Amino acid sequence: MAQALQRALHDSLADDPSVHIMGEDVGALGGVFRITDGLVKEFGEDRVTDTPLAEAGILGTAVGMAMYGLRPVVEMQFDAFAYPAFEQLISHVAKMRNRTRGAMPLPLTIRVPYGGGIGGVEHHSDSSEAYYMATPGLHVVTPATVADAYGLLRASIASDDPVVFLEPKRLYWAKDSWNPAEPMAVDPIGKAVVRRTGRSATLITYGPSVPVCMEAAEAAQAEGWELEVVDLRSLVPFDDETVAASVRRTGRAVVVHESGGFGGPGGEIAARVTERCFHHLEAPVLRVAGFDIPYPPPMLERHHLPGVDRILDAVARLQWEAS
Amino acid sequence: MEQREAYQPTPPPAWKPRTDPAPLLPDAEPHRVLGTEAAGKVDQGLLLRLYEELVRGRRYNAQATALTKQGRLAVYPSSTGQEAAEVAAALVLQEQDWLFPSYRDTLAAVARGLDPVQALTLLRGDWHTGYDPREHRVAPLSTPLATQLPHAVGLAHAARLKGDDVVALAMVGDGGTSEGDFHEALNFAAVWKAPVVFLVQNNGFAISVPLAKQTAAPSLAHKAVGYGMPGRLVDGNDAAAMHEVLSKAVQHARAGSGPVLVEAVTYRLEAHTNADDATRYRGDAEVEAWRAHDPIKLLERELTERGLLDEDRIQRAHDAAEEMAADLRARMNQDPVLDPMDLFTHVYAEQTTQLREQAALLRAELDAENAEHAENDAEAEQ
Ligand SMILES: Cc1ncc(C[n+]2csc(CCOP(=O)(O)OP(=O)(O)O)c2C)c(N)n1
Numbered sequence: 212m213a214q215a216l217q218r219a220l221h222d223s224l225a226d227d228p229s230v231h232i233m234g235e236d237v238g239a240l241g242g243v244f245r246i247t248d249g250l251v252k253e254f255g256e257d258r259v260t261d262t263p264l265a266e267a268g269i270l271g272t273a274v275g276m277a278m279y280g281l282r283p284v285v286e287m288q289f290d291a292f293a294y295p296a297f298e299q300l301i302s303h304v305a306k307m308r309n310r311t312r313g314a315m316p317l318p319l320t321i322r323v324p325y326g327g328g329i330g331g332v333e334h335h336s337d338s339s340e341a342y343y344m345a346t347p348g349l350h351v352v353t354p355a356t357v358a359d360a361y362g363l364l365r366a367s368i369a370s371d372d373p374v375v376f377l378e379p380k381r382l383y384w385a386k387d388s389w390n391p392a393e394p395m396a397v398d399p400i401g402k403a404v405v406r407r408t409g410r411s412a413t414l415i416t417y418g419p420s421v422p423v424c425m426e427a428a429e430a431a432q433a434e435g436w437e438l439e440v441v442d443l444r445s446l447v448p449f450d451d452e453t454v455a456a457s458v459r460r461t462g463r464a465v466v467v468h469e470s471g472g473f474g475g476p477g478g479e480i481a482a483r484v485t486e487r488c489f490h491h492l493e494a495p496v497l498r499v500a501g502f503d504i505p506y507p508p509p510m511l512e513r514h515h516l517p518g519v520d521r522i523l524d525a526v527a528r529l530q531w532e533a534s
Numbered sequence: 535m536e537q538r539e540a541y542q543p544t545p546p547p548a549w550k551p552r553t554d555p556a557p558l559l560p561d562a563e564p565h566r567v568l569g570t571e572a573a574g575k576v577d578q579g580l581l582l583r584l585y586e587e588l589v590r591g592r593r594y595n596a597q598a599t600a601l602t603k604q605g606r607l608a609v610y611p612s613s614t615g616q617e618a619a620e621v622a623a624a625l626v627l628q629e630q631d632w633l634f635p636s637y638r639d640t641l642a643a644v645a646r647g648l649d650p651v652q653a654l655t656l657l658r659g660d661w662h663t664g665y666d667p668r669e670h671r672v673a674p675l676s677t678p679l680a681t682q683l684p685h686a687v688g689l690a691h692a693a694r695l696k697g698d699d700v701v702a703l704a705m706v707g708d709g710g711t712s713e714g715d716f717h718e719a720l721n722f723a724a725v726w727k728a729p730v731v732f733l734v735q736n737n738g739f740a741i742s743v744p745l746a747k748q749t750a751a752p753s754l755a756h757k758a759v760g761y762g763m764p765g766r767l768v769d770g771n772d773a774a775a776m777h778e779v780l781s782k783a784v785q786h787a788r789a790g791s792g793p794v795l796v797e798a799v800t801y802r803l804e805a806h807t808n809a810d811d812a813t814r815y816r817g818d819a820e821v822e823a824w825r826a827h828d829p830i831k832l833l834e835r836e837l838t839e840r841g842l843l844d845e846d847r848i849q850r851a852h853d854a855a856e857e858m859a860a861d862l863r864a865r866m867n868q869d870p871v872l873d874p875m876d877l878f879t880h881v882y883a884e885q886t887t888q889l890r891e892q893a894a895l896l897r898a899e900l901d902a903e904n905a906e907h908a909e910n911d912a913e914a915e916q
Contacts, residue, residue: 268718275688310662313880371883448886
């Protein structure tokens with residue numbers, strides 16, 4: 212996936228002279244995850260810029276650059292280090308189009324490596340998507356496959372609206388084991404995709420939890436369950452249609468994500484599904500989420516992250532009978 | 535005890551503080567022009583122009599404050615007493631340059647050529663920004679403190695990357711210099727050598743908090759030193775000094791020599807906004823002392839002493855200001871026409887399904903409301 216992201220950045224820089232990459236260590240080092248590897252050599256320091264170490268400054272200057280017609284692509288080094296930039300993000304990035312009545316759209320992409328599962332110490336594993344989702348004016352997307360990493364990043368950079376592009380860092384080294392044949396298409400932002408079809412229940416998920424759900428669906432076959440897996444790909448805008456169509460077919464749904472459940476994305480998704488599919492539901496929509504705790508230390512994180520067993524337990528609970 | 539063997543420490547690798555750019559300590563006293571010999575060298579046309587703009591600016595502030603009393607403006611943070619800094623900030627810029635104002639700087643935006651009514655849109659409450667920022671090269675008035683400063687840096691940097699001759703002038707108050715965004719913006723600008731002029735209007739207070747509780751620095755201009763840019767201290771009520779210092783700063787930035795920080799020492803004669811009670815945190819004596827140092831009086835005295843200003847000319851300046859105020863009043867007294875459906879129009883380039891659903895809901899509510907009004911009207915007619 213890391214290579215696909217690098218390729219997407221490369222192709223965007225090559226195709227559009229207004230694209231600029233900026234962030235901490237994105238130049239000679241190629242970013243701490245090497246996503247910008249080699250780009251400064253090819254495109255020069257004016258296009259791929261090592262900035263001072265200041266997230267609000269990085270995003271704030273990117274706002275000004277976008278105001279002047281450039282398309283900045285900002286790298287935040289880690290999920291939890293994007294927080295200093297939230298003031299800029301919420302008060303300006305998300306609102307510039309709106310406050311200027313459409314006169315000043317802000318085409319910029321904010322890449323955020325997010326989520327756990329890589330043994331990081333604290334402040335390196337947060338799932339911050341709920342904060343972004345709660346902010347009108349932002350698009351929030353997250354790829355789960357190599358093909359989507361490429362396609363969604365290209366679409367994000369081409370978008371005339373700001374996009375928070377969440378990169379599941381534990382998938383950086385993934386070489387799609389579940390569907391490597393997918394074409395490197397650039398789909399518009401906002402479309403969910405059915406990764407696997409089934410009739411017993413729908414697993415609704417995104418980002419780092421997609422491969423876990425695929426594995427769970429595989430394992431569920433032994434129990435005689437055929438699980439459908441919907442990969443949202445885009446949290447904002449939300450593809451109600453694909454999700455609701457799937458749940459109407461299966462009548463049961465579990466939302467799976469690794470960020471905390473309380474006030475998390477799963478609550479919103481479950482509510483939307485219930486509102487649209489109430490009469491098709493055979494059971495309440497369940498959530499399998501991370502615990503409602505600060506992200507745990509690395510040696511304990513496996514207990515926190517939703518795994519195959521926890522998902523299968525939830526599916527078992529879906530065989531609901533009113534008592 | 536065993537004697538420790540004497541050892542020769544290896545010297546650390548050579549280090550010396552950077553002297554390029556040379557540290558530029560700000561002036562010890564605010565720079566002044568009016569009432570000094572230097573004033574004689576200032577272009578007379580410019581002095582007269584400044585005078586007319588100050589008179590107009592003062593009237594504009596008074597009119598806007600009056601509009602809050604009539605409920606036509608939700609709030610107005612007046613820049614009365616600070617007109618010299620506001621006007622100079624606008625006048626030193628060329629057409630292609632950009633102004634990044636804070637919420638107090640409506641006057642600077644108007645002096646730059648913005649329609650006064652459009653400049654007041656935010657404060658009137660019918661929308662946030664009432665103008666197209668690109669048309670006048672005036673960024674939206676920023677309410678969160680200091681957040682517009684990094685925008686100015688990014689824009690100026692982008693313009694330079696494109697090879698355009700553009701300078702950005704960004705305005706902030708003394709309180710705003712404590713915000714992180716102020717420091718990050720200065721640092722980015724200095725490292726990138728971005729063509730930016732930072733104008734701090736030190737008007738003594740952040741709402742009620744005096745400068746001494748805001749910073750321990752000798753002056754706000756001193757803050758420039760640590761970032762590697764020149765800092766200038768200037769009498770913010772001296773329109774000629776403001777114009778000179780800001781012009782030089784803009785030239786410096788335009789020449790590719792990097793950013794400049796200018797601290798204008800001035801005073802806010804009115805309360806923070808019409809909603810504030812300034813008597814809670816400052817005494818009359820202080821205000822009166824500053825009234826004696828009023829920017830309009832300073833310039834009027836200079837011009838009169840040199841025989842450049844007579845009663846007739848003063849009258850004409852006031853008449854022009856009165857005309858502007860009457861026009862502003864008349865247009866602000868018209869109710870703005872608002873379309874509630876606009877609420878959903880400018881969130882994204884393309885409306886999401888979620889917003890389309892919510893727009894449909896509001897449409898239905900509005901239709902029902904209209905139908906009810908029509909029914910009531912019909913009943914009333916019977
Ligand atoms: C980030 C932020 N914090 C708090 C406020 C509330 N606030 C509005 S004006 C103000 C004082 C600002 O003082 P100063 O920067 O000196 O500017 P002045 O009002 O004197 O022009 C405060 C605290 C704000 N607008 N933004």
